[in-house]
Amino acid sequence: MTHLVLVGGGHAHALALRGLALDSEPGLRITLVAPERHSPYSGMLPGHVAGLYSHEAMHIDLERLAEAARAEFVRARAIGFHGAEKRIALDTGENLSFDIASIDIGITPDRDAIAGAREHALAVKPIGSLMPKLEALFAEIRRADGPRRMLVIGGGAAGTCLAFALRRRLRREAPDGRIEVALATAEEITPEINATARFFLRRALRRAQITLHEHSPIARIDETGGHDEHGRHIAADAVLVASHARAPGVLAEGDLARTPDGFLAIEPDLRVGGQEAIFGVGDCATMGAHPRPKAGVFAVRQGPALRRNIRALVRGEALTPHIPQKDWLMLIADSEGRAVASRGSGFAFAGRLPWLVKDHIDRKFMALFDSANLTTRS
Ligand SMILES: Cc1cc2nc3c(=O)[nH]c(=O)nc-3n(C[C@H](O)[C@H](O)[C@H](O)COP(=O)(O)OP(=O)(O)OC[C@H]3O[C@@H](n4cnc5c(N)ncnc54)[C@H](O)[C@@H]3O)c2cc1C
Structure with missing residues (x-):
């Protein structure tokens, strides 16, 4: 054997x-x-x-x-x-x-890439331990005097999708619905998509009222939020790091x-x-x-x-x-039933259809592992 x-x-x-x-x-x-x-x-x-x-x-x-x-x-x-x-x-x-x-x-996340990240931020990876940490954050947000300003660091596909998702979820969790979400990224937003898709994405972020800080590499995080290398301060009560993996x-x-x-x-x-x-x-x-x-x-x-x-x-x-x-299809969902699609340098599309495609692809992938689809042939 x-x-x-x-x-x-x-x-x-x-x-x-x-x-x-x-x-x-x-x-x-x-x-x-x-x-x-x-x-x-x-x-x-x-x-x-x-x-x-x-x-x-x-x-x-x-x-x-x-x-x-x-x-x-x-x-x-x-x-x-x-x-x-x-x-x-x-x-x-x-x-x-x-x-x-x-x-x-x-x-694995590089927790030491940003000073203060270990003490003052949540790391996206490992994914398995993210949800319990987010649940604790949601519980705080449900308090009338709980945190209201969230900063997501990392404008790749993961960080951007999470900023949209948090915006939707936190608005529901906060009793007053008053939530501010900011997204900071070292370069321009999702450099891996083409320029037209990036235009659509910036528009979607504006529509979701997510404040985008491009070319803002965060160097330090403390209890007041993030500080970038150019001396700018982004005020936040909670910070999520979706950048710097190793x-x-x-x-x-x-x-x-x-x-x-x-x-x-x-x-x-x-x-x-x-x-x-x-x-x-x-x-x-x-x-x-x-x-x-x-x-x-x-x-x-x-x-x-x-x-x-x-x-x-x-x-x-x-x-x-x-x-x-x-080149490959990138689909960035806004958690509101729309998405931005990008492939290579030429294809870009935004709206409901890319979201339906993404949802279909994701559900189809997961269905591969349903018991009914694991029946052996030999
Ligand atoms: C929020 C988010 C959204 C994303 N969205 C997309 C997307 O839309 N499209 C896309 O292409 N990519 C996306 N990515 C990137 C994608 O998650 C990764 O590229 C992908 O998961 C890599 O898969 P993998 O096979 O390397 O293993 P992983 O999915 O990273 O899994 C590794 C596994 O190894 C296990 N493991 C770790 N250490 C050990 C050890 N020492 N011994 C044994 N087991 C161990 C872990 O428990 C884990 O289950 C996203 C990432 C994030 C965080």
Whole structure:
């Protein structure tokens, strides 16, 4: 039996494991290691914050998925990756030996990138611990004298969607409905979308009465709000940081090849450089030959490619390269039933239709992991 160990229940692993559940590989024994039973789907997180989706709707049940793939689910956190010894150390004190391994453990917030962030701000990642922190904030906001001014730091897709979501949710939670939301970003808003889409997005932010501070890199956070590098002060009672992520420190524990900024250095066939039987996927890995931003769309596309290459390795066949797409559809929802769509340098669209498309894509993705859709073929 070949023992495959999947470390982390990110998007890429969830899809690869689903593929192995539907079409099992003879002679393959699988173990999935993840610290939590439920893995959040970030595309629906802002909708969940806004109150549009339930907790169940946006979480993949990894235990159920593992069961469908006849895999063992080990609830633990990996603390070391030892390629030469074919061993993964877990925080339970156990060591897992493997023939093939894959690592999909996401990214982690860099809490020290902004002075005072640890003491005075909430971090978006890890997503699993964000909701309890937000629930505590909502409870304070329900008080007549509770906080009313919110600052979101980070104008990428995640921070922007969250600013919209918080605006909707906080207005409902505050007894007087008087909520101010500001969004600060180091560059212009969502540099990854095209100029027309950015125009639509700025308009949507204005319509939602979210104050946008572009070219305002926040250097310090204190109890009064954020202070940017140019000396501007953005007053806030609560701050959420959706910027400054870094590679998980645990990737340095062991002997796997890493990029200068600490991510797993992977080849186009998704294997970690210099490793015959260890893959790296999702945000925790960087393909030096084809670098892309850290985004779920790439992790999702890697899932089926990873499954194919695992199968090829088991069968002693040649592995195939997976070159990430050069442009992709970005959908930024305003939590009010509209969204802005952007693809490449030319396509931009705003309104109800992109929201319906986004909602459809997200629900369809999550439906893949419903029990009814995990029935095995072999
Ligand atoms: C609010 C928000 C909205 C977003 N919206 C979009 C969007 O619309 N489109 C888009 O493309 N991207 C979006 N993103 C980015 C997207 O979330 C990530 O790119 C995507 O989740 C990466 O998936 P992944 O496979 O790397 O794993 P992740 O989803 O990051 O999951 C990693 C998993 O590994 C587990 N793990 C961590 N450490 C360990 C360990 N030591 N041992 C074992 N397991 C571990 C974690 O518990 C986690 O479940 C958004 C992000 C946020 C925060």
